[in-house]
Amino acid sequence: MLILRLALRNILRNKRRTSLTCLLLVSALVIMILMDGLMMGVTRIMVESLTETLEGEAQIYRRGWRDRFDPALYLDQPDEIRSSLDADNSVVAWSERVMTPAMLASSYSTQGVMVYGVDMDQERKVSRIQQAQVSGDGLQGPGDILLGDALADKLEVTLGDRIVLTTSSLDGNDLVQVLFRVRGLIRFGPSELDERLAFIDLVAARQMLEMGDGSHQFVVRFEDASIPNAPLVLLFEKVRSEVVDAQGWLSIQPAIGAMLEMSNFGRIVLGLILFLLAALGVVNSIFMSIYERLYEFAVTKAIGTRPFWIGRLIVLESLLMAFISVAIGVVIAYFLGGYLESEGLNMGQMEVSGVVIPDRIKPQMAFNQFVEAAAFLTVLTMLTALYPALYAAKITPAEAVKRSL
């Protein structure tokens, strides 16, 4: 392994330069792994926030209902859907809802809202409604209502106050008015939810709208959030018909899907930029090393070293630097990632497309991030070395003798 010894000793000739080059590669690797973890963390938060707040991981509803949320488009025979949901082993929980736009009126104000009729026992298994309740006892009976705390502020009501809910009947010909008492305040985070949502009992909602046993929406939670986004979901195939549609969360919220795609694209672009910057540093370092050894290369060629050998030596030297950098970088990223995973990174609270990103983001570290980043860095470093390797391989041996004159 003389060539390996030669390569190793060559990179140790100028320890300062090699250290700086490795530092550059280590930095790129650590930043890449941590940024990837951070983006994965944000993605996880967005997906969890989306699927666990209200939307669920999948929804079953009457075709056309999601276009306008027309209360008249409800599932009037949901028993088959309930049976399918109960029979599916991948389904962890489900909840059915009645939803209608309505006007809430207090003594001081009126607000347009979306009213959800929910079964609290079912609902707390698919959404964060229970965690979101900031005060009050919750829905105890058919005359109770939960309001977003921002909505309560606008209506200038508090716990125990009465409000009137006005909505139209399903055929649109009559107004329905029901008196409710505020039994709880909730806060999901996004203002568009907390200013516009109200929850009443499922049975009360059905009675109010005279829709029998019907529902507008089934919200489903699976064993894994990725199940409903698979190309083929057995549950969906089973319940879909000319009347009924079923969709996973990515289809329901295409904007979030696009954002996740952009996030993935951003990871690749960021990675490329980082590694290209590192690559420029590596090229510079290798060229400096080659220029210092021009004469030596010429001599080795003069004594019969093939150009391929010289090129291979340069690539081997850069690979050794990459391996050293990967070893150091992976260890640093492992410990730093572990620390940030437990402590989180304070980036301030953000709201993106109605999804609240908490102020402390915890990166999501995974084995494949380390492997991919390390492989990416190694391959890119090797590719980066090809140009200087080609240059070194082309050095003419006559230069050696000219220099010796």
Place this chain on the structure above:
Amino acid sequence: MSQKTVIRAERVSRRFGKDAAEVVAVDQVSFSLMQGEFAALVGPSGSGKSTLLNLVGGLDDADDGRIELAGRDLASLSASEKSDFRRDHIGFIFQSYNLIPVLSAAENIEYIMLIQGVKGAERRRRVDEMLEIVGLSGLGHRRPAEMSGGQQQRVAVARAMASNPEIILADEPTANLDSKTGIALLETMRKLNESEGVTFLFSTHDQKIIDRAKRLIWLEDGRIMGDERAQTL
């Protein structure tokens, strides 16, 4: 000693520059070198001796003429074939030693055999043998920076010998050495010539080499002005 021709140069020319700035470094030079010769290209600076050595060693291409080394026309070889040819048939010794600084003396000698594809055990045996021949037994572990100029040039000789070449081309090998060290090195090379039958061709204006060469080819302005053999010197 065999009478096999190692080098045959026929009307070889090499020019540098263009038009008015053109310089004819080697001008219609013809000569032959037989196996076992200990010859020197001699002449003042700028006489074309190093250029001729480069051409003979396949490090540079002639503009005109034909050079045969070990029976092969150098012009017919591709760049890679020339590399292989130099590796297997020619040993080079340069003025400034030109050892690989990060390799030990033994590794420098081993390197040439490594690129020849010689197996590890044979390489190590040859390294020990070469170090002994050049009088550096026990110093194989030293790096060039830990050796004197004379010792480094001995390593260069050992490296040139290690590949079992048919000819060793030495460009001013004693120029950077003091007189005593230079003489000692030349004696080593002469012994190798006599005992191993290795052909040497020097490019020099060092009197020590001129005194010991068995043949002197005098160059001036790129032309051969004289070709003297030992008995006439």
